[in-house]
Amino acid sequence: MRAVKITILLLILLVLMVWGAGKALSAPVLIKLQLTGESDYQKANQLGISVYHKFPTEVDGSNLVIAEFEKPLLLSLDNAGLVYQIVDEEPWSEGYYLISESERTEKTELSDYGKILVTDRNFHFMKISDEKARLLAGKGYYIGKVFRHSLPLKYQSRKIELPKNQPFSPSIDSLLSLISQDSLYAWDLRLQNFKTRYSYSDSIIKARDWLKNKFIGFGIDSVWLFHYNYDSDQWNPVATVVGTVRPDKVLVVGGHYDSVVYGSGTNPYTWAPGADDNGTGTVANMEMARIIAQNPLPVTVMFVPFAQEEQGLIGSDYFAGYLEGLSTDLPLMLDFDMIAHNIGTHKAVKIYGDASTMDWVNLMISMASTYTNLVASYAGQSSGSDHYSFYQHGYDAIFASEGDFFNYGWHKNCDIVDSLSFPYMKQVTRMCLATLISVARSTGYKIGDPTQDGVIDVADVLYLINYLYKAGPAPDPQLSGDATCDGHVNIDDVIFLINYLFKGGPTPPGSC
Numbered sequence: 001m002r003a004v005k006i007t008i009l010l011l012i013l014l015v016l017m018v019w020g021a022g023k024a025l026s027a028p029v030l031i032k033l034q035l036t037g038e039s040d041y042q043k044a045n046q047l048g049i050s051v052y053h054k055f056p057t058e059v060d061g062s063n064l065v066i067a068e069f070e071k072p073l074l075l076s077l078d079n080a081g082l083v084y085q086i087v088d089e090e091p092w093s094e095g096y097y098l099i100s101e102s103e104r105t106e107k108t109e110l111s112d113y114g115k116i117l118v119t120d121r122n123f124h125f126m127k128i129s130d131e132k133a134r135l136l137a138g139k140g141y142y143i144g145k146v147f148r149h150s151l152p153l154k155y156q157s158r159k160i161e162l163p164k165n166q167p168f169s170p171s172i173d174s175l176l177s178l179i180s181q182d183s184l185y186a187w188d189l190r191l192q193n194f195k196t197r198y199s200y201s202d203s204i205i206k207a208r209d210w211l212k213n214k215f216i217g218f219g220i221d222s223v224w225l226f227h228y229n230y231d232s233d234q235w236n237p238v239a240t241v242v243g244t245v246r247p248d249k250v251l252v253v254g255g256h257y258d259s260v261v262y263g264s265g266t267n268p269y270t271w272a273p274g275a276d277d278n279g280t281g282t283v284a285n286m287e288m289a290r291i292i293a294q295n296p297l298p299v300t301v302m303f304v305p306f307a308q309e310e311q312g313l314i315g316s317d318y319f320a321g322y323l324e325g326l327s328t329d330l331p332l333m334l335d336f337d338m339i340a341h342n343i344g345t346h347k348a349v350k351i352y353g354d355a356s357t358m359d360w361v362n363l364m365i366s367m368a369s370t371y372t373n374l375v376a377s378y379a380g381q382s383s384g385s386d387h388y389s390f391y392q393h394g395y396d397a398i399f400a401s402e403g404d405f406f407n408y409g410w411h412k413n414c415d416i417v418d419s420l421s422f423p424y425m426k427q428v429t430r431m432c433l434a435t436l437i438s439v440a441r442s443t444g445y446k447i448g449d450p451t452q453d454g455v456i457d458v459a460d461v462l463y464l465i466n467y468l469y470k471a472g473p474a475p476d477p478q479l480s481g482d483a484t485c486d487g488h489v490n491i492d493d494v495i496f497l498i499n500y501l502f503k504g505g506p507t508p509p510g511s512c
Contacts, residue, residue, distance in 0.1 A: 028068045030088035032118050032125075033077075036062040041155040043080045047073075050150040053098065054392060055120045056381035057156060057355045064120050065153070066096075066146070087117040088127060096146035097133040097312060099124045100383045103405040105140040123383060130231070133312065138262035138411075142384035145230075145312030149321060152394035156356035166366045169476075172437050176371055178291045179433065181426045187214075187283040188340075189417050192275045197259040198268035199308045200232060207257060208235050211305055214286060215239035218293040226304075228318040234307040236315050239289050245298035245454040246444040250323070252302045252333040253288060253436060254316060254386045255281025256309030262411045275417045276406050278309070281336035284429045288436060297437060298444025298452055299331075306386050309337075316386035320393040331443045332360055333397035334436060335387035339428040341406035342421035348403025349428055350379035352387070357396045360439070364398060367434035372427040375403075400432060441476065448483040448497055448508030450475035456508060458501065464494050485512035 033049065035041055044051075044067075053066040067084075068091055069077070077084050099110065100123045110116055113136055114128025125146070126133075137143045190210070194203045208225070215223045215237060222240040227233065237257075243249060259274025261267075273279075282305045289303040307315035323330060339349075349368060353361045361378050368376035379401075382388070387397035402424075409415040441452065448456045450463045464481055466472030468491065475481030481489040483496040499505030 027071060028091060029071045029074075029086050030091040030117070031067050031069055031074075031077075031084045032087050033065050033067050034062065034083040035065060038155040040082060041153060043082060044153055047076055047080065049153070051153045052148065052151060053096070053125060053146050054151060054153075055118075055123055055125075056383075056391075064118070066118065066125055087125075092148055094127050095129055095133070097126055097128050098142075098144040098146060098383050099126050099128075099133070099136055100142045100144075102140050102142050102384060102410075104407045104410060108136065108139050108141075110136070130311075137260075137310070140410075142382070143312045144383050144388060145314055145317065147317060147321075151392055152324065154394055156354075166363065166370055166438060168370055172434055173371060175291060175295055175437060176430045176433055179287055179426055179429050181422050183287055183290075184280075184283050184425055184429065185417065185422045187286055188275055188279040188420070188422075191257070191279040191282060192273040192417055196268055196270060196272040197257060197274055198272045199234065199258045199260075199311055201269050204258060204307070208237060208307075211237045211257060211282070211286070215289060215303070218286075218290045220289065220293045226319055226322065228315070230308070230314050230318070231311075234315060236304050236306050236319050238319075239293075239303040241289070241292050241296050241301045241303075243299040243301070243440070243444055244296050245446060245449070245452060247300050249299040249329050249331060249444055250302060251297075251299055251436065251439060251443075252304060252323070252330060252390070253285050253336075254304050254306055254333060254390075255285045255336045256307070256315065256386055257282045257305035258307055258310050258315075259415075260310040260411055261413050261415075266413050271413050273413060273416050275415050276338050276341050276402075276420055277410060277415055278337045279417075280338060280340040280420065280425055284336050284339060284425070284432060287429060288433050291433065292436075297440035298454075299440045301436070301440070309386055313383075313386055313389045316389035317392070320389045320395065323395075324393045330390075330395050332357075332439050333387055333390040333395055334432065334439075335385050335390075335397060335399040336401075336428075336432055337385040337399060338401050338406060338410075339432075340420040340422065340425035341402045341409070342404055342424035346404045347373055347375050347424075347427075349374045349376045349431065350401050350403055351376055351398060352379050352382040352385075352401065353398035354381050354391055354396075357398055360396060360398050360435075363438060364400065364431065364435045367438060368431045371434045372430050374427050374431055376431065377403075400428065402428070445477060445480040446508070447479060447485070447510070447512065448481075448493075448500070450481040452480060456497070456500070461494060461497050461501070464489065464497070468494070479512060482512065483508045485509055
């Protein structure tokens with residue numbers, strides 16, 4: 001009997017050894033993978049590579065990604081001609097963050113805080129605990145939490161070409177005139193007077209409820225709280241204004257509402273005013289929502305103040321993932337963070353975005369020169385605000401920030417409204433709202449509907465006749481009047497629409 005027991009134990013041990021060896025052989029590893037051109041993206045998708053982070057796209061279109069792949073199958077990457085390197089043999093045994101420098105980073109030996117796995121330009125992909133990452137945030141680094149959910153991997157081909165110089169539009173200017181500097185100041189002061197909007201304080205709940213009630217007070221029918229839990233219960237207020245022509249298309253306007261202070265004995269539970277960071281982006285979001293609530297755009301707009309930006313872009317990541325899960329048609333996310341610090345006559349404003357978003361960046365720069373006294377310029381990509389979460393989830397996203405960065409007040413208890421310029425902030429808000437309206441109009445049209453009222457009828461025929469023969473306004477965008485999809489707006493389009501409306505002709509196409 002004893003011999004039988006020994007035999008059984010040996011068999012069990014052998015099975016466990018074989019199972020353990022097999023598991024070790026099949027365990028995934030973390031790799032950095034260089035993708036150059038559309039064919040590389042196709043190969044990566046065909047091989048089922050799970051991507052967890054995407055570094056900003058280079059100007060030449062190449063992209064460095066962090067991915068997980070089964071170690072025994074790495075030969076298939078070689079066979080596909082994909083360039084990779086193993087960076088972690090034990091993935092997810094600790095957390096990952098993207099760490100990058102800001103305008104006031106204290107130079108620090110990053111390896112003292114965690115393991116640097118990949119460095120690409122100013123971006124460091126690190127294996128590091130939440131606690132150590134937040135210590136680096138206290139030293140002026142931007143931190144972005146990397147989650148274990150697979151991201152979409154798609155080649156960013158540009159399908160829209162927006163001219164750098166947009167003509168002045170009286171209808172846009174009339175909406176910009178509704179921006180109230182008094183509201184911007186009063187609402188920012190109210191946010192400051194919560195004393196703190198630290199993510200783990202009771203006051204953040206009060207601020208959240210105040211934001212929700214303000215959106216409802218603007219007359220927005222759909223206002224709700226998007227709940228998630230990473231390390232605590234958190235909520236993003238969401239106010240949705242449905243589009244009049246293409247409600248299926250969605251633009252997101254963001255800007256986080258939490259705040260934090262670091263160092264010098266300060267306690268974020270009792271004092272983190274965050275007037276500039278990011279009370280300003282939050283109230284600009286609110287003011288645009290107030291105006292658009294009464295003047296809906298062709299596409300749907302979601303106004304979303306995000307939670308937990310200061311802990312690593314957490315609230316925006318959860319929300320971007322939620323929209324991705326719904327397969328949301330989202331042409332652009334607009335983010336505003338720290339937009340009111342200004343000394344003297346300083347008029348600069350910085351626009352951040354990935355190299356693949358330059359059409360949208362150029363549009364915002366054009367809006368600044370057309371409707372404001374600002375001097376806007378492209379500042380490259382930044383991982384320091386919530387737009388970066390949307391980039392990770394496969395959406396175009398750009399981020400506007402003050403040109404004169406609030407160095408001495410950033411993440412300090414002196415970040416108060418008395419340090420800010422609200423005339424300057426009003427100009428930045430004008431630029432942002434003009435961009436939102438222009439993007440909505442350029443993406444929310446129907447072909448054959450140059451009046452952009454959502455209905456193709458005789459008014460559209462008259463519009464084209466007026467444009468062609470009476471020097472009337474041109475269709476904007478041109479495709480809205482190009483019913484034949486031949487690249488030109490001419491009499492053929494008029495005949496096409498007349499034939500459709502009165503003679504049972506073909507319906508104008510959904511896209512050209």
